[in-house]
Amino acid sequence: MIALRFTTNKNEKNITSEDQVNKIKFAGLCAYDITSEVERMIADDYTESEAFQICARKQAEFDNWHAHNTNGEYVIFEGDFIEMERDNQDRFGNRAVIVNLNNYRAFGKLEQMNYGYRCISIELV
Secondary structure, three states: OEEEEEOOOOOOOOOOOEEOOOOEEOOOEEEEEOHHHHHHHHHOOOOHHHHHHHHHHHHHHHOHHHHHHOOOEEEEEEEEEEEEEEEEEOOOOOEEEEEEEEEEEEEEEEEEOOOOEEEEEEEEO
């Protein structure tokens, strides 16, 4: 699974997310599953970097709470699905996921504009 997570941490190998309502620790990191969208975009001749940036920007524009709270910083990583997350959803209406982080694919940053976000940087790993 390819996952998108808004975060300021560059190393979350030993970190788990917390359910903000029930104040319990999840078994992994809360993220958005962007696997099928990235695969579709790459099949349509987007580069991996472009696909990652577009997915992050569109998710931030759909629900900017997480992106705003991390000053637009995000990570893309490969991971193993653990369970569905309870409260958050992606721009397609799918629930967010709890994922075990295997390895990072990219680190990126968005900038919030008056209307939407723009991509500032992305570093592929």
